[in-house]
Amino acid sequence: MIEARGLTRRYGPTVAVDALSFDVRPGSVTGFLGPNGSGKSTTMRLILGLDRPDAGQVRVGGRRYRELRWPLREVGAMLEASGSKAFHPGRSARSHLAALAAGNAIPRARVDEVLDMTGLASVAGRRAGKFSLGMGQRLGVAAALLGDPAVLLLDEPVNGLDPEGVRWIRNLLKSLAAQGRTVFVSSHLISEMALTAERLVVIGRGRLLADTTVAGLAAGSASLEEAFLRLTGGAVEYRGNTAKEATT
Amino acid sequence: MTTIAQTRVPRGRYGLPQAARMEWIKLRSLRSTWWTLALTAAGTVGIGLAVGLNSRDGSVDLTNNALGGVVPGLLLAGALGVLTMTSEYTSGTIRVTLAAIPRRPLVLAAKAAVFGAVTLVVGEVASFIAFFAYTATLGHGIAAPTLGQPGVLRAVVLTGAGFCLIGLFGLGLGAIIRHSAAAVAVLVAGVYVIAQVIGFVAHDAAAYMPILIVGNSLSTTRPVTCGTGGASCPHFLSAWAGLGVLGLYAVIALAAGGWLLARRDA
DSSP, rough: OEEEEEEEEEEEEEEEEEEEEEEEOOTEEEEEETTTTSSSSHHHHHTSSSOOEEEEEETTTTTTTGOSSHHHHHHHOOOOSSSSSOOOOOTTHHHHHHHHHHTTTTTTHHHHHHHHHTTTTGGTBBBBGGGGGGHHHHHHHHHTTTTTOOOEEEEEETTOOOOOOHHHHHHHHHHHHHTOOOOEEEESSSHHHHOOOOOEEEEETTEEEEEEHHHHTTTTSSHHHHHHHHHHHHGGGSHHHHHHHHOO | OOOOOHHHOSSSSOOHHHHHHHHHHHHTOOHHHHHHHHHHHHHHHHHHHHHHHHHHTTSHHHHHTTTTHHHHHHHHHHHHHHHHHHHHHHOOOOOHHHHOOOSSHHHHHHHHHHHHOOOOHHHHHHHHHHHHHHHHOOOOTTTOOTSSTTHHHHHHHHHHHHHHHHHHHHHHHHHHOOOHHHHHHHHHHHHHHHHHHHHOOHHHTTSSSHHIIIIIIIIIISSSOOOOGGGGGGOOOOOHHHHHHHHHHHHHHHHHHHHHHHHHHH
């Protein structure tokens, strides 16, 4: 369970996240949708306590992130791996995971388990800097799964994955949710969310636009994409002409 | 709905032991750590050897000469300290680190404990090997100093500790500045370049420059004199006072770094 209440964060004159309130419940995959620059990554960082909110608060499992006793055993996160990676290029995947495991007293055997689950076992000893984008994403997923957490946060997890990898992530997220976990996945790919998520939290310019089910959002529109574009039409910062025509 | 097969969660909460174990794995799993430490020791020993082979005057502080090769090693130890922190920002690992250990000062404390211990061991090993290598190669009828003579053991041990303290100073700088190149530049300027400049223009302040503390306080068996024209010679600190000042620099840098780490966005 993730509970955001009035979450606000400014960077200078820019309001990145604006009085955002929503709940993410266990047992289903919740998609976190919004155009580029709408505040998805900032919200993820606020949930994890990496950035501090200017107002409001967010709780995970009833506590603020900083108050968690064994954070990785309660929340697994994979952050914006497409921009800057979240591992040192000179360190092997196994050492990266072993270090994180040690930080939260997670048994060493779990490292090999998540390496197997993510298909990285055969390259676990290689320096992660040599990994392809897709392998890097898998390492990010492995780190998120390490503590067997009840809450999972994934920021754009399918970026850079091939079709087989995309399907693997989709099935993995669904099965994690089916086990009763809270799964919160940000994406700007509406079609992918249509296949993966049951619930959607949609934001634009840092504000909540919709907190609904996939079916609820699509209702009354030709497609989910159509509904999304109509909803976010006023909240897109940069737009080419063809996209504008498509929404009118 | 099926329940989650949670692995057994231990009691209590993460703390310094877990954070330190994490930092130890991070430090030892990078090849660059071991290369840098090997170079640190090799430079110190190599220069000590070269000085020993070329010594012709037995009246000087021979122990100080034996430990005369510390400058490159000290800079490397400081740079490794910087990179131990800044590489987390360069690679993005800092976000994962802080997700595992959200109490941020604990992360820096763990890094300081682990990195401090490693550089202390490497520094002592380098210092002792340099001393023995120097004494073994002394020729020209000069009687080699022994560890039993007054101040000799102190000089060798405190010089080793100098590596640890400059390394920790670098770690603190890394936490303050966060960018590798900028932090290494500040380290080299602050520890070495400014020391050289101040040595020329403000003699008394020179006694407080990190690299001169190691060279003229920690590694000496007797107070440094500046030869015949010693009127303008700075009053160098005693070995223990030098250790204290160097320790203070490290503590200040780490405290400022920890304070900033806790307050800034990661």
